[in-house]
Amino acid sequence: MTAAADKPHLSRAHMLDLLKQMIRIRHFEDKCAELYTQEKIRGFLHLYDGEEAVAVGVIPVLEERDRIVATYREHGHALVRGVPMKAVMAEMYGKQEGCSRGRGGSMHLFDAAHNFHGGNAIVGGGLPMAVGLALAEKMRNGDAVVACFFGEGAVAEGEFHESMNLAALWQLPVLFVCENNLYAMGTALALSESETDIHQKAACYKLAAEAVDGMDVVAVEAVARRAVRAVRESRKPYFLECRTYRLRAHSMFDAQLYREKAEVETWRHREPILRFHSWLQANNIIHADDVPRIEAEVDAEIAEAVAFAEAGTWEPLAELTRFTYAESGRPAGR
Amino acid sequence: MQQETARAETIEITYREAVKQAIRDAIKHDERVFLMGEDVGRYGGCYAVSKGLLAEFGPERIRDTPLSESGFTGAGIGAAMAGLRPIVELMTVNFSLLALDQIMNTAATVRHMSGNQFGVPLVIRMATGAGRQLAAQHSHSLEGWYAHIPGIKVLAPATLEDARGMLWTALQDPDPVLIFENVMLYNMTGKLAADAGAVDIEKAAVRRVGRDISFITYGGSLWKTLEAAETLAGAGIEAEVIDLRVLRPLDDATIMASIAKTRRAVIVDEGWRSGSVAAEVGMRIVEQAFWSLDAPIGRVCSEEVPIPYPAHLENAAIPQAEKIVTAAKAMLGKA
Numbered sequence: 305m306t307a308a309a310d311k312p313h314l315s316r317a318h319m320l321d322l323l324k325q326m327i328r329i330r331h332f333e334d335k336c337a338e339l340y341t342q343e344k345i346r347g348f349l350h351l352y353d354g355e356e357a358v359a360v361g362v363i364p365v366l367e368e369r370d371r372i373v374a375t376y377r378e379h380g381h382a383l384v385r386g387v388p389m390k391a392v393m394a395e396m397y398g399k400q401e402g403c404s405r406g407r408g409g410s411m412h413l414f415d416a417a418h419n420f421h422g423g424n425a426i427v428g429g430g431l432p433m434a435v436g437l438a439l440a441e442k443m444r445n446g447d448a449v450v451a452c453f454f455g456e457g458a459v460a461e462g463e464f465h466e467s468m469n470l471a472a473l474w475q476l477p478v479l480f481v482c483e484n485n486l487y488a489m490g491t492a493l494a495l496s497e498s499e500t501d502i503h504q505k506a507a508c509y510k511l512a513a514e515a516v517d518g519m520d521v522v523a524v525e526a527v528a529r530r531a532v533r534a535v536r537e538s539r540k541p542y543f544l545e546c547r548t549y550r551l552r553a554h555s556m557f558d559a560q561l562y563r564e565k566a567e568v569e570t571w572r573h574r575e576p577i578l579r580f581h582s583w584l585q586a587n588n589i590i591h592a593d594d595v596p597r598i599e600a601e602v603d604a605e606i607a608e609a610v611a612f613a614e615a616g617t618w619e620p621l622a623e624l625t626r627f628t629y630a631e632s633g634r635p636a637g638r
Numbered sequence: 639m640q641q642e643t644a645r646a647e648t649i650e651i652t653y654r655e656a657v658k659q660a661i662r663d664a665i666k667h668d669e670r671v672f673l674m675g676e677d678v679g680r681y682g683g684c685y686a687v688s689k690g691l692l693a694e695f696g697p698e699r700i701r702d703t704p705l706s707e708s709g710f711t712g713a714g715i716g717a718a719m720a721g722l723r724p725i726v727e728l729m730t731v732n733f734s735l736l737a738l739d740q741i742m743n744t745a746a747t748v749r750h751m752s753g754n755q756f757g758v759p760l761v762i763r764m765a766t767g768a769g770r771q772l773a774a775q776h777s778h779s780l781e782g783w784y785a786h787i788p789g790i791k792v793l794a795p796a797t798l799e800d801a802r803g804m805l806w807t808a809l810q811d812p813d814p815v816l817i818f819e820n821v822m823l824y825n826m827t828g829k830l831a832a833d834a835g836a837v838d839i840e841k842a843a844v845r846r847v848g849r850d851i852s853f854i855t856y857g858g859s860l861w862k863t864l865e866a867a868e869t870l871a872g873a874g875i876e877a878e879v880i881d882l883r884v885l886r887p888l889d890d891a892t893i894m895a896s897i898a899k900t901r902r903a904v905i906v907d908e909g910w911r912s913g914s915v916a917a918e919v920g921m922r923i924v925e926q927a928f929w930s931l932d933a934p935i936g937r938v939c940s941e942e943v944p945i946p947y948p949a950h951l952e953n954a955a956i957p958q959a960e961k962i963v964t965a966a967k968a969m970l971g972k973a
Contacts, residue, residue, distance in 0.1 A: 318723045356683065371720075405753030421719065432709050433744060436716020436724075443672070443698060463739070466709025473704065544874060619668035627754040628788045630812035 314522075316589055320598070322521050323584065325364075326356040326577045327595075328602045332389065335606050336379070336396060336410075340556050344613075345396045347409050350377040354519075354551035358483050359384045359453075361524025361571035362544075365532050366451055369419070369475060373434040373452045376425035377483075387415040393609035399616030406619055407627065427488075429459030429613035430454060431570070435467050438476035442539065445485045449535045451479045456545075457488025459505060460496055468509040471541040477542045479531055480506065483518065485550040506543035518546030541574035551575060569614040647827040656798045656830060657687050657763075657819060660805040661725060665695055668723060671809060672699040674710055675727030684729045684767055685824050711737035711762065715814075716744050718760040723809050728764040731780045731818065745814040746789030752881045756862035760815075761808045767820040767858045767908055768956050774944035777952070779908040781857070781967050782915040785885040791815045792885040793839055796823065796860035798830040800883060803837030815839070818885075820858030820908075839884055842892040852896040854919055855906035856882040859957050863906050866962035875970060885915055890922055897927040903937040904965050906957050911939035936965045 333351045340349050352359070359380040363372065374381040382392050387403050395402030395466040396410050404414045404423070410421040421437065424430035434452035441448050458464050459482065471478045482502055486493050493500050503513040512534060516527045524546055531542045553560050560568075572578075584590035651659075664671045673688060679702040682689030692700040703710040707728060714726040728734040734741070745758045762910065768777035785792045793815060795801045795809065801819070808815035846867050855863045860881050867877040878896050882888065897903055903923055907916035920935045938957045946952055967973045 377943040402753070404751060404755070407753045414755050416752070416755040421756065422748070424744070425654075429712070429739060429743055432712020432740060433716040433719070435709065436713035436718070437720045438716070439713055440720035440722045442718040442822055443717075463708050463712065466704070466706035467706060468708060470709050470713060555800040627750045629791075630749065630754075630757055 315356065317452070319584060319589055320594060322360055322525070323577070323580055323590075323595075324598045324602065325360045325384055325399045326521065326580070327598055328605070329356045329359070329383055330577060331599070331602050332383060333379060333610075334345050335610065337552075337556070338377045339396070339610070345410065346398070347411070348376070348555045348557075349410050350555050352377055354571065354575050355483055355485055356380055357521035357524050358481065358518050358546045358548055361521045361546075362451065362479075362481055362528040364523065365528045366449065367447075370449045370451060370609040371419040371421055371437050373421045373430040373437070373450065374423060375427075375430060375454055376423070377455070378413055378423055378453070379410070382413040382420060382423075385415070385418050385420050387413065387418055387420055389605055390472065390612040391415070393613040394616045395609065397613040397616060398618075399613055400619040403617040405627075422634055428458040428463035431458065431463050431467035432470075434480075435470050435476060438471065438478045438541075439474065442474070442476055447536060449477050449479055449532055451481060451532075453483060455481055455488065456484040456486070456493055456502055457491075457496070457539050458482075459502055460488070462518045465509075466578070468506055468511060468543075472509045472511050475540050477535045477539050479535050480511070480541065480543045481543045482543070483548055484545050487550065487554070487563070489554045490558070492562065503543055503545040510545045511541050513543035513545070515545040515547060518548030519574050519579060521576055523579050527570040647956070649832050650827060651830045652824065653798060653801045653826045654685065654687055654818075654824040656801040657805070658689070658691070660802050661688065662691060662694070664725070664809055665691075665699055666805055668809065670721065670723040671697075671725065671933050672701060672722065673725045673727060674701040674703055674714060676703055676705055676729055678702060678727050683727070683819065685797060687824070688727070707733055708740050712740040712744065714742060714760050715748075715758050718758045719748070720754050724760055725733070725805070725809070726760065726762045728762060730776050731764050731766040731934050732775050732778055734764050734780070736763075741784070741790070741816075742787055742815070745893035746787050749813065750789060757812045758814045759809075759812050761805065761817065761827040762814065763805075763817045763819060765821045766818040767822060768856070768940075768945045768952055769822040771947055771949055771952060772908045777945035779857070779940065781885055782907070782913070782918070784816050784910040785915055785918070787886075789813065790886065791839065793817045794857040794883060795819065795883055796881050796883070798826070798828050799834055800837055802830060802834045804839055806836040807839045811839070818857060822858045826861075840889065842883055842889040843881045844878060844892065844896065845881045846877065846879040848876035848900065850876045850900055851902040851904060851969065852878045852880060852893075852894060852900045853904050853906055853962065853966075854880045854882065854896075856885060857908065859906045859908050862957060862959045863962055865959040866966065869959065869963050870966055873967075873972070875966060875972070877966060882915075882919070888919065888922065890926060893919065893923065894927045897923055898930050901930055901932040902969055903931070904938060904962065904969065906938045906962055908940055908956050910942050911937060912942065914939055933969050937956050938962050
């Protein structure tokens, strides 16, 4: 591998794909919000609106054999990873055709076939799991990478610090991706951290750490290529702080009393889809009919996913207590 | 004849050594198994269980960890999900509370919330119980708390056979298994079959057969209960002693079969009375064997106080043979 491999392939096809993946997540979640108001989707629904460039910049850089640990704001990660949109939507509905058989819902998307380890809704709770997945990889002399996504709110948890230390101490192949959207639910970063420069915390544990503009998908991809290659080759952890912003409420129950509308508006002008689209236009890379075509394709896929979820079935009540323990004759998960 | 002699061959061994041999055996026979915890390597284990294993197996498989209970328990979960078979040692049940998030919110839930795609075949061992004057942050018996949680299994080996044999079976289990080793048992010495191996982790065991009253207990209290039964035998009272062995899932059938015979039950539990394993067992007896009972169910549990430091108070706080004898005599009207 050479440094050239670290550079994003700035071909038109690749750039349109980056744009499409971000639009795909955005439109999917817009639909989810709509379905939530119709009470088709219940529980908590945490949208990724504004943060799409992080998942789209990082996840396609990973190999199939790599593993992903995500949070409860993980619809985008699952979709970019290749978890079928139909299965994700059915999961949102709680139907047994969902990617977690409907048992998890929005916050617990899992897919063993894609090495997608959830869907973890205890802030910071996924980090030790990522450390353990990487420990297993190291002990078996594998060359896979574990990518662990979490918000900056997790940084205040003890599990963050324990995991940073373990990953660096034991030299484990984990790529930590902190999606710093400036708010832990409703608490601003400056109100919860003495050191707001998040990647410095990881650096204190002797991890290679850097920050990147998480609203710039090309920049995220460039850094992710470098970071993933570093983890894969060095078998050491790496920390990426992606500076981003959540444009929508924390969840559907959030009145957003903790921030000014003007602040949200400011960020809306910097949001990743608009920004990348403008850049593509300014550089004459995108054609007038590209976005309408992408939107039509994405919307058709979403319509199909909704139809699939609508047609999905409810698990019979008789199966209520299944999957608490492994069932004899049925192998456990991998 | 010679063969029978060979089968009957026994060795003198401590509970501590039985646990160690179980760990050793597992690491030798399954390349996926490793031990991880605070001071398990160079120090040799807080209770000296893993002494010598580092030299035998090296630091990858006898892995010392920082004081990060949540971190390394979670790492055990991840490693188990990826196909390894970690044994995580937590120094004491009190410290395990620092890992409770990982045990409860991840290990116990992943199979269910992933729709059976991922399992956590992890074994967590920890010391439990009072008796060493370690006071209120090292001496509690919280097995009952863990037994509340669907998705995990909870074991309480009280005998040398179980100390030697439960670990291997637990490691074959596709789900998380917690093993509670009572600190007062580590020095217990006895005879163990030289070829002792895996035992079941499903059934309670009748450790003494009797007809007058059933004592239901587990862990460190088993030996006090057997002592009480011996005392009572001198007074003409034949007590049956059931060792639960497995606190989740409970083996109701063995308990109810005993109640059907003796018609009386005293539950002995080193946990606090309120919300205890004893409470659960008692309620199950009420649900399933109420009409068999000739007397209200009795309980000998720990007093509702953090475990104190002075020996006389510590001893008074937890079940003792005399208390069990007194409870049984009262129930039988022979006080």
